[in-house]
């Protein structure tokens with residue numbers, strides 16, 4: 001500001017309105033305060049900080065204020081006089097702050113040019129200061145723009161800002177003036193009051209003559225439009241060069257946080273199918289597959305098979321994120337078995353790691369089917385082994401590894417296959433042992449045991465590592481299994497051992513699968529993948545959790561949580577379960593299973609009841625604590641009243657024409673509910689089975705087989721059954737208890753509507769759970785956020801009461817959902833449950849005492 005050349009104004013003192021300057025709406029006290037803010041009352045002559053000022057102003061003027069006479073009629077002159085301290089204030093302030101003295105020098109020079117120039121210049125500056133004062137509260141937007149544009153610190157506004165900063169120091173001015181003058185306090189105040197009255201007059205005059213639009217005229221940096229053209233000479237105060245500001249445009253985010261292979265996966269449309277021959281599966285095995293249930297390859301298989309079958313291109317690892325029941329198992333089993341079938345010698349070539357024993361058995365069946373198909377083609381009969389915790393360890397060792405037969409002179413020709421001599425793997429030469437299996441399907445814990453304790457168990461030949469239900473296995477690092485396995489797989493004693501016979505691939509190929517694949521890069525990094533490729537269904541991305549296309553979901557409100565089992569009973573007996581739309585595939589299966597069930601119902605009744613009996617027996621035995629509720633009183637089962645309101649009860653006909661898997665929150669809850677259902681609906685008792693992690697594996701297997709064969713129709717399970725289980729004839733999943741997570745929900749409901757079939761999932765919702773369900777699982781309502789992708793939204797269903805239509809929505813009323821009669825029957829059933837639990841505990845106690 002000091003450096004500007006300001007042309008002298010035209011001498012129109014009588015018409016101040018001609019001056020192209022805005023008058024401030026409110027005139028304030030002059031602004032010289034900053035120059036007086038120094039703490040000590042230092043004499044002007046000796047004060048270094050006042051030197052420039054002292055040179056300009058004769059100190060005696062200050063001491064003779066009464067000699068200054070202003071013409072009341074000349075506001076311009078008045079303002080010129082009164083503006084002196086205002087004008088000088090920045091100089092003093094700047095000096096005080098150690099700024100360059102050039103500014104004051106400039107001022108000083110201007111002053112020496114003559115009083116006229118000074119007089120003409122100062123009103124303008126004063127007005128500018130006043131305007132700046134006015135703008136003070138409005139400066140923020142301007143500052144924001146400056147910041148955004150990177151123009152902060154541009155010269156035209158700079159000094160104004162300094163002045164503004166100094167303004168609040170006004171009160172200190174009075175203090176400062178005193179020591180500078182020898183006049184009495186009365187004189188001082190007289191001068192001040194005279195000045196004040198003069199200023200007020202000036203303010204009024206200016207206000208009356210100026211239009212009131214000026215604020216709008218201010219441009220963003222506070223300068224008047226007309227002033228912009230004034231030449232500005234820089235004197236070393238120009239702002240430092242600033243870097244170009246970075247403009248962050250959120251609408252065009254180009255930065256990908258995910259690695260390329262996840263961000264750009266291989267997508268396959270759900271409806272894609274291809275013949276196995278087309279996908280380069282040998283003709284003979286393909287024919288065998290077709291003769292079984294595998295007519296053509298499912299969508300996920302059409303994408304994965306080409307990546308895993310021999311290929312002239314450099315191949316890498318494969319990650320598959322596809323919905324439940326989409327056929328992921330066959331997508332890796334087929335190419336793996338084909339590859340191994342090219343060999344002759346049995347070596348451990350493939351490890352398939354799964355989280356549960358039931359899944360191990362299930363995948364074993366698929367492997368066996370494929371092994372048989374490729375053996376018929378003249379290839380090696382691939383040997384499949386399993387390692388799960390339910391077998392005796394030594395037996396399992398013998399089943400997967402054997403000592404090589406060799407003539408031992410010392411033993412006089414005796415075979416050295418004595419397994420009892422095995423100690424630890426460190427004490428033996430692995431070359432003395434041979435694998436009895438090509439593929440080992442195992443749970444991670446058991447695998448670790450074999451690596452550590454089975455002599456001759458080596459991963460040196462392994463070229464396939466399959467991790468199914470990977471998100472679960474990665475999240476729960478059983479005995480650090482992954483680190484241990486990867487460490488073993490990284491050992492390359494003889495790299496040729498891991499060569500793929502029909503392709504240029506060498507080393508271990510990893511196949512990682514899940515319906516709910518983790519997007520957690522740190523987790524995936526644990527797998528140390530090499531050139532990975534991700535396969536997802538079209539319309540989905542990594543992190544999405546798609547539900548099967550033909551799955552229908554329903555939510556049922558439980559208005560009286562204490563009677564929740566009765567809602568379940570009503571659902572099981574409702575026509576709603578029978579009314580799920582069926583595709584042709586299901587209808588065919590139904591026809592088959594109905595005839596099968598009719599047969600088995602009559603001919604294998606004892607079998608089926610022994611199954612369910614044994615289940616309940618086992619339940620009471622192993623989980624007596626499950627019945628440790630506080631229910632009291634007991635009455636016989638004969639008193640059980642027949643449930644009343646039932647629209648077309650399927651149970652009435654003596655059988656349950658559909659199939660249902662009921663999920664509870666724990667083993668204990670499953671055992672308890674299973675028994676309670678049998679008590680509440682005795683006609684269904686023989687169709688009910690239980691599946692928990694405490695159920696012995698042999699019983700679990702038998703239960704699953706009975707269910708698959710249709711002898712059991714209702715399974716009550718804990719989450720042990722939520723992952724991977726393939727129950728082709730399962731039509732309904734019922735979430736009796738809400739699952740703990742989105743992922744758990746996806747796996748649970750994915751037990752039905754598999755392999756292109758229709759299915760339905762029902763969730764019983766207590767009031768306290770409703771919000772969470774609709775928001776996190778259904779993705780509806782306030783704050784809805786879910787990764788679950790579904791073809792149709794979840795439907796609200798209300799169970800029918802007598803005289804109502806099933807599924808009819810009804811306002812919540814005071815009316816009870818269940819008659820008094822039914823509630824009493826329920827209480828009786830609870831009491832009986834309690835009695836059984838007490839009895840069971842007593843028996844268990846007696847057995848323990850006897851044992852001791």
Ligand SMILES: Nc1ncnc2c1ncn2[C@@H]1O[C@H](COP(=O)(O)OP(=O)(O)OP(=O)(O)O)[C@@H](O)[C@H]1O
Nearest residue numbers: 293294296297298324325326327328329515724755
């Ligand atoms: N090509 C095919 N033709 C017909 N049926 C198939 C085909 N591939 C797989 N299936 C059947 O589809 C069902 C589901 O397959 P699979 O168990 O592999 O699903 P998944 O994707 O692994 O499901 P989950 O994620 O629940 O484990 C199985 O019964 C399987 O036999």
